[in-house]
Amino acid sequence: MTLETHLRAVREGGRTALVPYVTGGITESWTDLLAAYEAAGADAIEIGLPFSDPMLDGVTIQEASDRSLARGTTVESILSDLAGISVGIPLIAMTYANLALRDGFCARLRAAGVVALVVPDVPLDEVSDLERSAAAAGVELVLLAAPSTPPAKLPEIATRSRGFLYAISRMGTTGEAGELAESATVLADAIRNATDLPVLVGFGVSTPAHAVHAARHADGVVVASTLMRALLDGATPSEVGARVAAMRTALDTMAP
C-alpha cells in the first residue's frame, strides 16, 4: 500500500493523520522512538537524515542534526539501524538536496523500507531529476507549498506531489512556536481548494491545541521540533512518546 493510499484511508476513517519526526541517529537508541511513536498512535513517521547545512531548519533541528552527525551518523548507518527493526506504519525520509541527489539514494531508501521522501530545498522547478529517480525506485516524493506560493501554482505542485502535500505553516524555518501561524490555515484551505491529495501541515506544530487547530483545515500534522527539543533536553523515548499520545488524544476527541 502506498503512503498516499494509507493517508487517504486514514482520512476516510474520519481520523487526522499524526506524523511525528525524529532525527535519525540522534541517540544510540533512537529507533526506540519509532516504537514509542507507533504505540502513541502515529499514522506515519518522518525520519530526518541529518545534513551539515540544513537551510530550512531552526535551532532545534540544527542542534539535533549536529548531535547526530557528531555521533558519526551516516545515511548508511540510519538505514542499517532500520533494517534491524519492524515498524507497522509508513516511514518517510526528510533530508536536503546534497544528500538526496546522490546516485542510488532513493533505491537505498526503498531497500531499507522507507516509502517516501521530503526534500525542502528542491522546489517544483528543480524537481525533475529527483522525481525520476524516486519514481524509478518506488519512493513517493512529497512536494511542499509555502504561504508565499502563488495559488495558481498549487494545482501543479499537487499533481506532481506523491504521498501527500506538505503545507509549510509559516514564512520561516522549522522550530517550536507559541501559536500556530495564521498563514497555516490560509494555505491549507487554498491547497484543499486545489486538490484532494491529503494535506499535512508542518513547521511549528508544538502543542495538542495547535494540532487540533491545524486539523480543522488539513488532513494531518507533522510534529518535529517540539519533540526533538524534549529529547535534547533529556526526555526519554517514552516521555517523548507521551507527547505524541497527548496529541493523538486531542485529535481523536476534538469537536467536529
Place this chain on the structure above:
Amino acid sequence: MRDAPAVDRIRAGQMAEPSTAGRFGGFGGRFVPESLVPACQEVERAFREAWADPRFRGQLDRLLAGYAGRPTALTPAWRLSGDLGITLLLKREDLAHTGSHKINNVLGQALLARRMGKTRLIAETGAGQHGVATATAAALLGMRATVFMGQRDIERQALNVFRMEMLGAEVVPVTSGSRTLKDSCNEAMRHWVGAVEDSYYCIGSVMGPHPYPWMVREFQRVIGDEARTQCATELPAAVPDYVVACVGGGSNAAGTFAGFVDTSARLIGVEAAGGAAMTDGAVGVLHGFRSRVLQDDQGQIAEAHSVAAGLDYPGIGPEHAHLGELGRATYVTVGDDEVVAAVHRLARSEGILCALESAHAVAWVIRAAESGELPPGATVLLTLSGRGDKDMSALMELA
C-alpha cells in the same frame, strides 16, 4: 585554424546569460525552499528590468564613478615584473571605496533593492568586506542593514565588525557549524525566509540561487571591461597572455574574466589550498545552487581552512564550475605560507599592501614565473581584489 570558428563560437557564448532555469551548463539553478522561490523570481524580474533600463544603468554608473572611485587604476608592478621577468599589471580594486571590489556588486544590488521598494538589506560576510560594503550602501541609500558573520570570523576580522557598526549596520554573530562564511550564508538564508516582505538578500559573490550568480557577475564585469580598455593602451598586444584573480565564491574573478572571455587570454582562478572547490570538490548542492563543493564521502559539507577569511568557502560559483569543465578557465591553488610571503613581497616591491585574499593571485604569479610555467616576457593582468588593512592584526600574529 580549421577549428577556429568553433572556438570563437564557444567563446562568444561563454559568460552570456544563463539558461532560463539559471543554468551554466549543468551548474547553477535555484535549489531553495518553495518559500523563497517567489522572492528569487521577484529579484530576477527586477534585475532584468533594471539592467535593460538606461536610467538604472546611469544611476549606477554615476555612483561607481562619483562615490566608489571608478575606474580604478591599472598599475604596472615595475619592480616585481623586473624580478620575475614578466610584465605584471595590477587592476587596483583595493583603491575602490571601502577597499575591495565588493562595493561594485553591492551598489548595484542596493539600488535594485530600493527600486523594488525594499527598506532593508541582509548580507552574509566572511572577511567582512562584503558586510562593510553592504553597510556602506545602506547608509548611502538610507536603508537598514543586517549582516550575518561567523563567530570565528568576527574574532579574526574585528576591525571590519567595528566598521560595520560605525556605519549603522547590525552585525549578528553566527555560532552554528564551523562559525565561518558557509554558516553565515545558511543563517542569512534562514532569516530571509521570514523577512522577504521588506528585506532584500544582498549576496556577496557569484553564488546562491538564480539570478544571483549571473547578476553578481554582471555587477562585477565593470572590473573586466575597464581592464580590457586599459590593457589596450598599456600593452602592445592589447590583450594580456594571462588574466589572474583569486577565487572564494568567485566574484572578482568572474567580473574580471567577463572582460576577457572572448580573447586569447588564459584565464586563471586561484583558490586557497584549504578551500579549493574546483580541485578537491565534488558536484553537489549548497546554498541554492549546484556546483563543485568540498564534501566528505557521505555528502556532508566540509569546512574550508584558509588564512584568508574571504576564501574560507567550501563551494565555488556555478559559472566557474562550468568554465572549468569547458577548459576555458583553469583553477589552481596556493597555500597559506606562499600567500603570506606574497603579501610581504608585493608590499616591499610596489608599496601596495594587499588583502590576504588577493595575495593568492599574487602568490600564484610569483610561483608560476619562478617555475617557468609563465614564460619569460609573458604579460599578466592580475586583479588585486582588496587592500590589506583588515588583515594587519592577523599578519601581526603570524609575524
